Amino acid sequence: MVLTAAAVTAQAQGIMGGHVTGNVQVDGQMSRADSVIGAQDVPEKLLMNARADILYTNGDFSAGLRFEMYENPLLGFDPQYKGEGLANYFVSYNGEKLSITAGNFYEQFGSGMILRTYEDRYLGLDNSLRGVNVTLRPFDGVTIKALAGKQRCYWYYGDGLVRGVDGEVSLNSVLPFLADSKFHATIGGGFVSKYEDDENIPSYINPEERLNLPLNVGAGSVRADLGYGNWSLQAEYARKGQDPSAMNGYIYRPGQGLLLNLTYSQRGFSAGIQAKRIDNMGFKSVRSQSGEMLYINYLPAITKNHTYAFLSMYPYATQVNGEQGLQADVMYKFKKGTFLGGEYGTDVHVNSSVVYGLDTTVTGFAGTDGYDVNSGVGQTLYGDVSVELAKKLSKTVKLTTTYAYQVFNPVVENEPGSLHHNNIVVADLSWKVSKKHSLRFEAEWMGSDSHYDADDPEHSDRRAGDWLMGLVEWNIGTHWFVSASDQWAYNDGVGNYYNLSVGYTHGATRLQVGYGKQREGLLCIGGVCRLVPASNGLTFSLTTSF
């Protein structure tokens, strides 16, 4: 708050001709024990995450910092976040041909398969690099990046030193005969190397021996982004050197990954197909680190990131040690005035994805190559198909209905069990009652063949069983909103999760207060997940920007 006040003052006055912007977010939580849903008591009564981002910009120059406070961290955030301080700071010059950042920075090479540093406050994830990042644009259409630094892990920085270079060329810019072509092509490639000191990891085969660890681990990728008319193709292949780590059980097998994305789009219609295959591509700057921190790379999800509650109840978490899958996505708009389009048109969106493990033959454990990969497919990890129809029924009413079928393997969450099969139906109705008032109704149903074992609640999945959900949301004027919802495991499950919330928005400031029960589960964004434990109590959130 002090920072905010100082920043606002600075903005009002201006600093050497520059200007200051920023945002502040404070999230709080109070929770009490609830044995039915598995919520634990919170000894400190009030948990709070807070952050303030301040950015100063003056022409090509900018500088920023972020203050964070976790006293104590919200449920589901790692306790190692406990504390407060300057988590992030940088100075940057952004010229036409040259950009240099010193301090904390976020960067991505291609799709991120060999390097992506990013921050997601909802996942409690920040793997920013602290070091130097240089981007050079020597010619039109040519970009070269070079960076070096160490990665943030909670309040400390990992010992691994990350170094990387990346180049990208737009052929349409550098080849005159392609300048006006309908064919568009951008090619690129990158290389990232991690250095880490040696350490004593015992061999599990012979206790007298230890692993001979590679101190420098490299990963490289080549990529192409091609387009012709309505068609577009993105492809990237990555390869990683020997990288024995806690993630892969300290095996020496090199990693590789392939991403393909073919799309076609025209007015009212688009279709795309994605393919992905990764094999031992987890890449961290500290080899002994498990969990979600200190990833140098990011392996994009190939499944749809659903937003409705039951559709996202069993999210798919990317399996960095190996997976292969396909995703197809088709959108079509039935025009107004047609039989299916009706008076306002109808949008149809069909999406399907399937992910399998690799078909492997284990050849050894730590201190070996680990396994051989066969030509087939491994076990089913995830599959879904969803059909969404969105139709405006009148000038003020819009209905969106969704049917989805999911197959989920608990092994993606490192849990035992057989495949779960879920059928889900969602109806979402928006009604603009008047200029200042609107209502939204949402009803969901999920039928699942998973079962909750009441005799063993510690080891039972509280998502199991058949569920019903209802939600009403009322937007009152331009400032207030109120919502009420309930999720009820009416068969083979446990729990009744009601929630009430009220919010107030004024300009760039929003305050929301809620009371209710939160179901234990995984929050996944882009295939990266955080376990959210059950809670029962009050939550509040304040965000503002200036």
Next chain:
Amino acid sequence: MVMKKIFTGLMVFVGLMSFAGCDKIEPEEYTVYDGAMIEWETGSANLPAVQRVYVEKYTGPRCSNCPTADVTLDAIHNDNVVIVSINHPTGQGTPYPNQPDMRTVGGTVWDNYFGINAIPAAYVNRDRSTQYLGDMANIGSAINEALATVPQIAIEVEAIEVNGSVYVNTHLDYKQDIPDVLTLTVALVEDSVVYRQLLPDNSIDDNYAHNHMLRKVVTSYWGRDIEASGKKETKLVGSLNLMLPSDVELEHCHIVAFVSNKASRKVLNVASCEIQ
């Protein structure tokens, strides 16, 4: 101009990354013996330029021809010919029931590296181009030839035992510039180890005295890097200590230390001493 310099700098960085960015480890080296660390200090002693020869012999208790090789090598053995006998891990190297198992992890790593598939077998200074088998009839000339070379590096070793710990100092003196990375390997060997041995006439001697038996590779299997510039007249002392295994007789033990080329693994020089 500034842009050109930055561009050049980036290209140099890319080049360096390509060369230095990734270590590759061969499968046989995925695991290493976590041997004793060596503390290096600058030395002062001018060592005599003595060239010794390292003979690595692979043997086994069920190998009827091995005693013949022992006779040949024992006849050649002297202060300048250092022999280390390694018990082959399988087949004829398998110990008899209720007899001492002289197989060692380090010896097995070396055995696998050289691809030993018949014993007795031996190498002179770990020169893989010539493997000596059977009665080792031709090994004498190879040893003499090696002894006649001018030493690139001189080595001496001394060892003292205090309460079960053996303190080993290895002195090195570069007699020539050696640009290659060198390693120092230290091993514990034992003479007069008595256990059952198959003889050439297929009879069994329960009281056969085995000499030069490798009991433990003290450093990592392929040695520790010698931290030196490689310039002529460089003098170093490498110190380490080891706990004496409980199944050895101190008075029969020797410390063997040898310098080898890290890349080729050929031995440049060797020294041996009793434990005081």
